[in-house]
Amino acid sequence: MGDIVKQPGRLRPAPENFLSEEQVKAVAAGRRDFLRKSFLAAGAALSAPLVARASEGDANILQNPAWTTSLGQPVAARPYGMPSQYESQLLRRESPGLARVGGASVSFAPLQGLFGIITPSGLHFERHHQGWHDIDPSKHRLMVNGSDDSLLKKAKVYTLDELMRLPSASRIHFIECGANTGLEWGNVAVPTVQYTHGMISCSEFTGVPLKYLLDDCGVDYKKARYVLAEGADGSSMTRTIPMEMVESGEVMVAYGQNGEMLRPENGYPLRLVVPGVQGVSWVKWLRRIEVGDMPYATKDEAVHYIDLLPNGLHRQYSSIQEAKSVITTPSGGQTLLDKGFYNVSGLAWSGRGRIKQVDVSFDGGINWQTARLEGPVQNKALTRFNTNWVWDGKPAILQSRAIDETGYVQPSYGQLRAVRGTKSIYHNNAIQSWKVIESGEVSNVQVL
Amino acid sequence: MSRFFNASLCRRGTKTLLVLAVAGVSSAALAVDHFSGVGRQATPAEVKAWDIDVRPDFKGLPKGSGSVDQGQELFEAKCASCHGTFGESNEVFTPLVGGTTKDDMKTGRVKGLSSGELPQRTTFTKVATISTVFDYIQRAMPWTAPKSLKPDEVYAILAYLLNLSEMVPGDFVLSDKNIADVQKLLPNRHGMTTEHGLWPGAAAAKGGIGNGGKPDTQNKACMKNCKPGAVIGSTLPDYARTAHGELYDQNRNFGPVRGTRTLGADAVAAPVAANPNLELATKNGCMACHGLNAKIVGPGYNEVLARYQGQADAEGRLVAKVKAGGQGVWGSVPMPPNGHLKDEELKTLVKWILSGAK
Numbered sequence: 001m002g003d004i005v006k007q008p009g010r011l012r013p014a015p016e017n018f019l020s021e022e023q024v025k026a027v028a029a030g031r032r033d034f035l036r037k038s039f040l041a042a043g044a045a046l047s048a049p050l051v052a053r054a055s056e057g058d059a060n061i062l063q064n065p066a067w068t069t070s071l072g073q074p075v076a077a078r079p080y081g082m083p084s085q086y087e088s089q090l091l092r093r094e095s096p097g098l099a100r101v102g103g104a105s106v107s108f109a110p111l112q113g114l115f116g117i118i119t120p121s122g123l124h125f126e127r128h129h130q131g132w133h134d135i136d137p138s139k140h141r142l143m144v145n146g147s148d149d150s151l152l153k154k155a156k157v158y159t160l161d162e163l164m165r166l167p168s169a170s171r172i173h174f175i176e177c178g179a180n181t182g183l184e185w186g187n188v189a190v191p192t193v194q195y196t197h198g199m200i201s202c203s204e205f206t207g208v209p210l211k212y213l214l215d216d217c218g219v220d221y222k223k224a225r226y227v228l229a230e231g232a233d234g235s236s237m238t239r240t241i242p243m244e245m246v247e248s249g250e251v252m253v254a255y256g257q258n259g260e261m262l263r264p265e266n267g268y269p270l271r272l273v274v275p276g277v278q279g280v281s282w283v284k285w286l287r288r289i290e291v292g293d294m295p296y297a298t299k300d301e302a303v304h305y306i307d308l309l310p311n312g313l314h315r316q317y318s319s320i321q322e323a324k325s326v327i328t329t330p331s332g333g334q335t336l337l338d339k340g341f342y343n344v345s346g347l348a349w350s351g352r353g354r355i356k357q358v359d360v361s362f363d364g365g366i367n368w369q370t371a372r373l374e375g376p377v378q379n380k381a382l383t384r385f386n387t388n389w390v391w392d393g394k395p396a397i398l399q400s401r402a403i404d405e406t407g408y409v410q411p412s413y414g415q416l417r418a419v420r421g422t423k424s425i426y427h428n429n430a431i432q433s434w435k436v437i438e439s440g441e442v443s444n445v446q447v448l
Numbered sequence: 449m450s451r452f453f454n455a456s457l458c459r460r461g462t463k464t465l466l467v468l469a470v471a472g473v474s475s476a477a478l479a480v481d482h483f484s485g486v487g488r489q490a491t492p493a494e495v496k497a498w499d500i501d502v503r504p505d506f507k508g509l510p511k512g513s514g515s516v517d518q519g520q521e522l523f524e525a526k527c528a529s530c531h532g533t534f535g536e537s538n539e540v541f542t543p544l545v546g547g548t549t550k551d552d553m554k555t556g557r558v559k560g561l562s563s564g565e566l567p568q569r570t571t572f573t574k575v576a577t578i579s580t581v582f583d584y585i586q587r588a589m590p591w592t593a594p595k596s597l598k599p600d601e602v603y604a605i606l607a608y609l610l611n612l613s614e615m616v617p618g619d620f621v622l623s624d625k626n627i628a629d630v631q632k633l634l635p636n637r638h639g640m641t642t643e644h645g646l647w648p649g650a651a652a653a654k655g656g657i658g659n660g661g662k663p664d665t666q667n668k669a670c671m672k673n674c675k676p677g678a679v680i681g682s683t684l685p686d687y688a689r690t691a692h693g694e695l696y697d698q699n700r701n702f703g704p705v706r707g708t709r710t711l712g713a714d715a716v717a718a719p720v721a722a723n724p725n726l727e728l729a730t731k732n733g734c735m736a737c738h739g740l741n742a743k744i745v746g747p748g749y750n751e752v753l754a755r756y757q758g759q760a761d762a763e764g765r766l767v768a769k770v771k772a773g774g775q776g777v778w779g780s781v782p783m784p785p786n787g788h789l790k791d792e793e794l795k796t797l798v799k800w801i802l803s804g805a806k
Contacts (some may be wrong), residue, residue: 089697089707095693100540101591103733129732130588144493147507155490162486187682191689191710192698218485225649225656228501234586234594238501242656244650277648286499295657297504301586305572306640307709312562314574314639317657318646332684333704340706351648352661355685359669364678368671397678401790403669412664413681419664427646435680441708443689446682 030441045341069269072436090114092123095183095195103131106177108198111328111347116374117172117382119201121258127177127199127279129300131315135285137269140232142253144217146224147292153218160255160269166208169252171275172381176200176321178305178426186422192333196432196444197326200349202382203341205273206256209249214291221247224291228298229272231442232287238298239273239281242316243291250380253286253304273382276351279318310421313395323410324429325385325402326359334381336440339393348383350404353385357403362389362399364433364447367410373401389424391436398434406414414448500595502583506628509582514604522601523608525773526590535612538568538701545612547573552635553615560638576640582606592733593642593786626744646797648750725800734790734797740805747778749805755803765800767791 056062092107099105109125119125126132137160145155177199190196210227221274227246231237245251252273255261262268267284274281280300295301307315325348328337348355354377355417359368371387385400402410413430435445476485492615524533531537531738535544551560557571560566573582588594588600597605606689607622617745622630631637633684644664651660665750690710699707709711729735742748771794773785786794 087700089700091698093692093698095694099793101733102730103591110698113703114697130591130594143490143494143498145490147503156487157490157494158487165486173506189688191684191692191694192526195692195696212483213487230498230501234588234591236500236594236690238583238587240648244649244656286543290499290501292503294503294505296501297580299580299588302580302640303575303584305573307644307646308561308569309641310562312557312559313640314561314576314643314644315644315646316576316640320645320646320648320661322646322663330705333708333710334691334699335708336705354638355604356671359671363682365676366674366676368669368674394634397680401667401669406521407669408663410671411607411667413669414500433680435683442705443708445680447678448681 004294013076022425028237045427054393062236090123092125092198095190095196098183098294104129104265106179106199108194109201110192110332111198111200111326112334114328115384116256117347117376117384118258119203119204119377120259121266123264124201124203124257124263124266125177125199128233129237131235132265133233133265133284133285133369135232135269140269140285140287142213142215142270142286143288145288145290146219146292147228147290151220151224151291151293156213156217158213163208163253163270163409164181164255166212169207169208169209169249169413170204170256171250171252171273172202172204172378173273173275174200174202174380174382175273175282176324176349176351178280180320181211181324181428181430181432182425184446185424185428188446191444193326193328193331193432196332197347199279200347202349203257204259205254206253207252207254207270207273208291210246210253210272211249213253213289214246217290219291223293225327226292226295227251228288228290228292228296229281229283229286230288230290231267232285236287237280237283237300238296239283240295240298240301241272241277241281242358245274247278276321276353278305278321281319305426307420307426308423310423317381318427321349321351322427322429323352323355323402323404324348325355325400325410326432327400328437329358330398331434332442332444333443336391336436336442338440339391342385342389342391342400344389345384345386346371346400346402348373348385348402349381350402350406350408351380353405355402356405358383358385358409359401359403360385360387361399361401365399365401365431393438394436394437397445398436398442399447401431401432408426411444412448417448457733468697500587502579502586504577504579506579506624509579509624509627510625511624512588512603513621513625514600514602515621516604516618517614518601519604519606519608519611522597522605526593526597529773530591530611535609537769543570544567544609545572546570548635553710556636556638557636558636558639561636570672571760572609572635573649574639576634576748578634580607581609582627680695703777705789725796725805728793729797729800732786732793732797746783749801751778753804754799762802763795763798766801767794770794770798 011238090110090113092109094105094107106127107125109119109123140160142158146152180199181196184196225243227241227243229239241251253268253270254273257266258413270286272283272286275298301317307318325346327344327346329345344360358371361368361373369387371385374384374386377383410431411427416430433445433447434442436442466577488602496629530540531544537543546559547560547570561573582602585605607620610616610630611620613620645659647658647661649654649658651658694711695711696707738746739748741750754765770786773783
């Protein structure tokens with residue numbers, strides 16, 4: 001029992017945590033009678049007539065729990081399903097002090113507890129510029145027009161009824177805010193992977209390739225080399241998209257997300273999907289597409305989402321999210337329970353295509369081992385990686401490094417800052433480091 | 449048949465589509481043939497109603513004009529609550545003006561951006577195209593009533609901001625005729641570069657902007673003995689460890705790890721009682737400027753209560769004030785009109801404030 005006090009990080013909880021930390025201390029102090037009473041209380045809570053002794057095995061096995069001996073809930077008791085009541089801790093959360101106004105703020109996805117590559121729609125990160133609305137789809141319209149009439153044969157208006165009749169595509173893509181990890185350009189600022197990397201999510205989006213609509217309007221692709229996307233919210237968010245991307249067929253006017261319609265916070269009933277490009281270009285509540293012959297220099301490509309370089313110049317129209325990865329388990333703000341085997345798991349992605357390889361280091365980047373990529377490995381989508389680790393109880397620094405199909409290798413903080421300095425906000429894709437100490441506590445550190 | 453063939457090909461991804469495009473399969477003809485009955489031509493009035501963007505070459509700019517003086521009046525009434533009377537406030541949003549010099553106007557590069565002298569970047573230290581500012585004010589401002597400004601009002605407000613930035617004199621009238629001259633004075637008009645790999649289009653040499661996607665860092669995938677040691681350059685400051693609350697509660701309480709206890713082992717999450725009034729105030733943005741027991745930008749609700757307590761007509765007067773906005777009672781920063789609140793919601797909130805806002 002003394003070990004427990006000396007090594008809090010190695011505390012092995014009893015089944016179902018029936019002792020609180022206070023009670024564990026009481027037992028450790030020699031009050032074993034207290035332990036027996038707690039067992040009795042745990043047994044009583046299950047209304048079991050007999051109390052099994054711990055020596056015979058796990059009470060959760062020896063006594064059939066209530067859910068094994070009673071009638072459960074009927075179908076459709078919750079017609080739009082909800083997570084288990086025991087899943088109340090992983091929520092999207094704001095970072096305190098980041099924004100003064102909720103309508104122009106961001107909430108982060110809880111990457112520390114998610115599995116696979118699809119983000120549950122209800123946990124998808126949010127970034128709004130003037131608050132979100134729940135728009136009546138029967139009143140929503142999409143207009144396609146030109147900066148002038150010479151750029152297309154006719155300006156058109158589409159309803160949701162009409163858009164959903166058109167040939168649809170469904171593809172899995174990540175969306176990452178350009179400011180993801182932006183809090184950490186200068187130094188470590190936030191404790192967990194939710195706040196360092198949680199402005200990313202990945203969904204299966206369903207919609208109409210934008211090219212089909214531009215074709216339908218008779219767009220002159222020789223002259224109209226840029227597209228302006230505009231939203232229907234108060235900010236009427238606008239961003240320039242290069243026509244090359246539209247012509248590739250990747251850019252979609254999407255209404256579906258993970259099998260259901262988009263959630264209102266993510267643009268219901270219509271948003272633009274621009275794979276590989278930062279989230280601000282994925283205009284939500286999309287109401288208008290204008291084709292043009294020059295970039296538009298809208299507020300969020302001329303005042304924000306520009307990258308300040310050491311020489312005082314700003315990079316404008318920065319869009320692509322370069323290859324990046326992060327270990328999500330274990331990660332900052334978590335504590336390992338004991339020495340021994342762990343599956344180290346994380347996410348990798350690239351705005352330039354597929355992830356080819358992810359390497360993991362346990363000594364802060366001196367030595368690396370190649371992780372397993374779990375399928376599916378898709379174009380401009382999150383890719384889950386796993387690797388084995390036996391923790392010997394000594395301090396360690398965990399890192400992951402993504403390589404994409406173009407051969408691009410995710411840079412270190414030192415390499416990124418050598419080019420872009422420390423005053424940038426956007427496009428921080430440096431290698432993340434998590435430090436593990438003897439107690440098992442994991443914290444956020446930066447290794448140059 | 450070919451329609452469905454094409455649609456299913458889409459699912460296989462970009463490469464297939466690119467091949468189709470290169471091979472000259474005319475999806476344009478395909479689309480037009482098969483999309484009959486879908487969509488309709490937009491009327492000129494519809495296009496006019498929504499086509500509100502203003503480009504750097506001023507295409508889309510509405511006719512109109514407004515003076516610095518008119519702009520000051522409008523700004524104080526509609527903008528100052530968030531931006532400060534002189535556009536300098538950092539309370540709600542980042543400042544609009546400040547940090548630029550007469551010399552910057554000559555060179556077109558804001559020196560403070562490279563010298564490190566600037567404590568804070570402002571809109572006018574960054575923006576290189578005046579159309580951007582006009583476009584944004586017109587489409588998105590004021591915060592609580594976007595698209596309510598007439599073109600003359602947008603010109604006036606912009607004229608006031610230009611005057612605050614010392615680009616134009618106090619008797620200046622900005623209009624569609626002279627805005628191109630103003631562009632030539634913007635202090636950071638030469639401050640942007642598109643020579644980078646983060647624009648996905650073609651390189652500048654091939655008629656696009658950007659560099660065709662060439663990255664600016666070149667890491668190598670070394671595997672063994674890559675460096676002599678791992679030097680930690682930065683760790684989480686103590687205050688930041690607790691600033692995000694109890695991390696134990698932001699992780700599952702089963703699985704390979706637990707959330708680290710940041711507020712101490714004794715900290716038990718206090719049950720949060722449902723508070724529909726506070727939720728209503730938060731939802732409508734009130735809590736951005738007012739604290740329950742402290743001034744933020746506007747007075748704390750305890751201060752409002754102290755001033756109005758016991759006055760028979762307090763409720764009616766406050767409802768009217770919140771609805772129409774007000775200025776001068778609590779300092780220089782005015783409160784904007786709150787037209788987005790329903791009358792019932794207004795009454796509920798005022799009653800709540802007058803009952804102690806608990």
